[in-house]
């Protein structure tokens with residue numbers, strides 16, 4: 036079985052997790068706590084220079100959307116954070132600690148979970164097994180699973196079903212559930228609505244909104260209305276650079292400000 040960043044490595048203590056949740060909850064009223072900060076990140080695949088100085092940040096408790104056309108470097112930004120494709124230049128800090136130079140499993144251990152575009156669920160395991168194996172060693176499996184079933188009742192209904200037989204939307208929910216039962220204070224979610232029918236996208240949007248009440252999200256999403264609806268802030272990436280950013284409350288999906296970077 037392959038292993039995802041969300042499920043590897045020993046967890047931080049329960050206290051750390053609870054404390055960070057509390058901090059996330061009080062963050063808007065007190066002071067913003069910066070969870071993740073990228074500064075002048077330059078990432079290459081071989082000679083191909085893909086990220087050309089990406090700077091962005093995510094505060095605890097926020098949903099931040101990273102939007103942009105195909106091939107501009109959104110997934111590469113997530114891979115850079117996760118140290119799957121480490122940057123050659125720039126800094127990436129999580130809770131103030133440098134991630135560049137760590138192994139991907141060390142990034143996961145710090146509480147950064149990843150829900151990749153292909154979702155990486157175990158299609159031959161049941162729904163319940165998929166959730167259980169994502170619970171870190173030492174955590175209360177029963178309690179974590181019950182909490183996630185509260186958030187996604189459809190998964191409890193389908194607990195004994197093989198995950199590969201779920202609909203695309205339900206598989207995305209399962210992928211999110213697996214991220215949520217881990218010790219993740221930040222989830223990097225790549226294109227959650229990709230390939231899903233419009234009515235299913237609405238279900239996934241609801242699932243993401245539920246997930247956002249429990250954790251901080253950095254969301255790569257090409258569906259602009261969905262991204263703007265869910266996120267507090269956005270960054271627009273174009274040709275490996277951040278070309279715009281702001282509060283989602285100040286823009287709409289048909290604004291020329293965004294469309295010029297997003298329409299083909």
Ligand SMILES: Nc1ncnc2c1ncn2[C@@H]1O[C@H](COP(=O)(O)OP(=O)(O)OP(=O)(O)O)[C@@H](O)[C@H]1O
Pocket residue numbers: 080083085103104105106107108109110111112
């Ligand atoms: N493993 C790789 N090796 C070489 N080039 C790659 C690799 N992965 C991505 N690229 C290239 O890097 C650029 C950025 O890709 P990336 O996947 O980050 O874009 P994206 O904005 O996420 O777009 P998409 O929605 O199409 O995935 C593209 O030109 C892509 O072809």
